Each structure stands twice: as structure tokens, then as C-alpha cells.
Amino acid sequence: MPKHPGRTALYRLFNAAGQLLYVGISHKPDVRWGQHSENKPWWPAVDRRVVEWHDTRSAAEKAELVAISQEQPLHNKVGTPALTISGTTGKTPTRPIRVDLGMWAEFGAATQAMGTDRSAALRAFMAWYVNRPSAPLPVRPFDSAQPDSGGSK
Incomplete structure (x- = not known):
């Protein structure tokens, strides 16, 4: 766990073939992964986890939306066409x-x-x-x- 509680992890979950399954954020990724393991049918396919820390939750949220939009993970819902990144500055961000x-x-x-x-x-x-x-x-x-x-x- 990082020393600064505002720091937030952006994580990517991959299957054994290297396919990106899911992108998410959490202050405590280990806890979040435990939640995924209990209620996500795709969880057993997770083979590798990659974590990238951001100084603030806001920065992690922005990076998450960009990653989902550009990398097209198989199981994300947030960041897909139902929740897109606005190209207009100053707009209120969308929320799932x-x-x-x-x-x-x-x-x-x-x-x-x-x-x-x-x-x-x-x-x-x-x-x-x-x-x-x-x-x-x-x-x-x-x-x-x-x-x-x-x-x-």
C-alpha cells in the first residue's frame, strides 16, 4: 500500500494469451481483485496483473478512461460507447x-x-x-x- 492515501492504482488484467481482459482503478488493488474474484465470471481467466500508480484518484480516473478507450479491454463496461471521453474541455465528466x-x-x-x-x-x-x-x-x-x-x- 502506498504511503499517500490519495494515490490510486490503475491496473490491467490479462489472460495467459496476453489479451487485455479488464482495466480498473483502486486505492487497494489487492482488495479490489478479491472482489472481482467473487463476482466476475471472467476472473478465472486472469493470468497476469500490471499496476501503475497515480498521485491522485482524478489522475487515475483519466488514465483509466484513456486506457479503456484506446486498448479496448474485453470486459469493461465503463469507458465503452455508453461512457465516452468528451473531447470538449470544461465539460463535466460522465459518470457510470x-x-x-x-x-x-x-x-x-x-x-x-x-x-x-x-x-x-x-x-x-x-x-x-x-x-x-x-x-x-x-x-x-x-x-x-x-x-x-x-x-x-
Whole structure:
């Protein structure tokens, strides 16, 4: 373990043929590998691990996205087309989120019906959730199963 807790490992996992299976980051890669071994079906194929330390988690996150984008590991989901690196400086970085695909589709349809998109709706909800000043509770699309909220139609 490095002396500086901000330091973060970028690790690559390879199979016996040298194929890149997975790229990840962790402050404690040994612990993370133990987690992978318990829940990743591809883990038994791991033959070799390569670790590269970065001074900050932010630096490791950036290096991870570049590595995934350029090296195309077999089992990564983050950093693939669902989470791409923005070429525009100053943009907020994207973040992965795990959501049931059916719910994700429903959410997309609902936000589209409200004239917005998933990202805007999630940001509005998060601003309300953490009590940002003047952040209203986001409006949900009308659902006939829900009781009227007090106003007439």
C-alpha cells in the first residue's frame, strides 16, 4: 500500500494469451481483485496483473478512461460507447450508473415526454436531493395511476 492515501492504482488484467481482459482503478488493488474474484465470471481467466500508480484518484480516473478507450479491454463496461471521453474541455465528466435496462428505457421515454432528457432530469433530482438553494422538486410526467396533486386538469 502506498504511503499517500490519495494515490490510486490503475491496473490491467490479462489472460495467459496476453489479451487485455479488464482495466480498473483502486486505492487497494489487492482488495479490489478479491472482489472481482467473487463476482466476475471472467476472473478465472486472469493470468497476469500490471499496476501503475497515480498521485491522485482524478489522475487515475483519466488514465483509466484513456486506457479503456484506446486498448479496448474485453470486459469493461465503463469507458465503452455508453461512457465516452468528451473531447470538449470544461465539460463535466460522465459518470457510470447501473440501472435496469427496462427502467432506463421508461425513464428515457418519460423525460422525452416532458421535453427534457435523462441527464437533465437526474441533475435536477440530485440538486433537489442535496438541498441546493432554489432547486425545486422535479416534476414527474402525469401518470393516470397517480392521484391528482390538488390542481384541476
